[in-house]
Amino acid sequence: MSDGVVPGGRRTAWAWARPAGGAGILGVLVWQLGTVPFLEGVxxxxxxxxxxxxxxxALATVCSAWRWQVVARGLGVGMSLREAVAAYYTSQFLNSALPGGVLGDVHRGVQHGRDAGDVGRGLRAVAWERAAGQTVQVVLLVVVLCAMASPVRPVMVWVLAAVAGTVALGLLLVVRSRPRGAASRRARVLRAARADVRHGLLDPRAWPVVAGTSVVVAAGHTGTFLVAAWTTGTHASPAQLWPLAMLILFAMVLPVSIGGWGPREGVAAWVFGAAGLGAAQGVAAATAYGVLGLVATLPGAVLLVTDRVRRGRLRAAPVAVGTG
Incomplete structure (x- = not known):
């Protein structure tokens, strides 16, 4: 019995710890800077x-949906671009409105998997699509931080060394832990992962789309942050803001947030302060970005309601016919 209780308890604790971490960061910022930067951002x-x-x-959403469509097609659970765009808008709205920042992606994967008749592949397509986008984002972030002036540029050599060492250690562990039995569960998982990557990401028809759309998406999110920064009164050039914005947005992938809120504002306060732009100004810009992002994904709320109504009618249709 204890074997079943402990994992559940750990999952519950982690579910509470994630939003609590984001709330804690926001609490520290309010304690240090007050509520004025947040109010000014709105x-x-x-x-x-x-x-x-x-x-x-809208442009970033279409590119993200195209990337997802290509990956899903490679995994055998394809869809039309129109369906992909609608589902992606919905997932972005849910990610922005709900704690954790990933529930929209889970919903997208499960719903598409059910429609395609394979929930497992549906979830894997979303996971690989998101992983590909974040990988490209990390590569772009490293390039920008090495090439452009920012508070972290002096330590980028050590960061790259640490990343290289971590990747090398990970590859070594994967090689050493290669399963011996071809029928083992780990062997099946590795074979499935290799097949997913080969057909969904590295296929000659897939990787140019995945790479190109990921660059556009990363540039789009960064551009939106620049709009938020200039809207809140930041007087800095695009060259000065671009590396700061990419670093701030990367903080949103940390698994301790409330719909993206928390780490983003914390890192914004740090990098804006270190760059001489003011910590309060960074929080205001990050707050404006959060509000702008939520409003920009509101079409997803409309599409979510519309889809629920449509599916409800489809489920009720056979009953109505039978009773007539």
């Missing part, structure tokens, strides 16, 4: 900034 939002963020988000 008050500064204008019509033009909303229009710009919505347009940029």
């Amino acid at each position: 008050r500064a939002i204008s019509v033009w900034s909303l229009l710009a963020a919505t347009a940029i988000t």
Whole structure:
């Protein structure tokens, strides 16, 4: 009995720890800077900034959906681009509105898997698509931080050394832990992963789309942050803001947030302060970005309701026919 209770308890504790971590970061920022930066970030939002963020988000969403469509097709659970765009808008809205920042992706994977008749492949397609996008984002981040001035540029040599050592250690562990039995569960998982990568990511018809769309998506999110920064009164050039924005947005992947809130504002306060732009200004810009991002994904809320109504009617249709 204890074997079944402990893992469940750990999962429950982690489920509470993730939003608690984000709330803790926000609490520290309020304690140190007050509520004014957060309020200023909301008050500064204008019509033009909303229009710009919505347009940029639309482009990034179409590119993300295209990337997902290509990966899913390689895994044998393809869909139309229109379906992919609608589902991606919905997942982005759920990611922004719900704690954790990943529940929308889970919903997207499960729903598409059910529609395609294979929930496992549906979830794997989402996982590989998101992993590919974040990998490209990391590569771009490293290149930008090495090439452009930022508070972390002096330590980038040590960061690259640490990353290289970690990757080498990981590869070594994978090689040494290669399963001996061809029928073992680990062997099946590794074979499935290799097949997914080969067909979903590295196929000649897939990888150019995956790489190209990932670059556009990363640039789009960074551009939206620049809009938020300028909207809140940051007087800095794109060259000065670009590496800061990429570093701040990368913090959103940390698994301790409330719909993306928390680490983003914490890192924004740090890098803006270190760059001489002011920690409060960084929090205001990050707050504006969060609000702009939520508003720009509101079409996903409409699509979610519409999809629920449509599916409800489809489920009720056979019953209505039978009773008539």
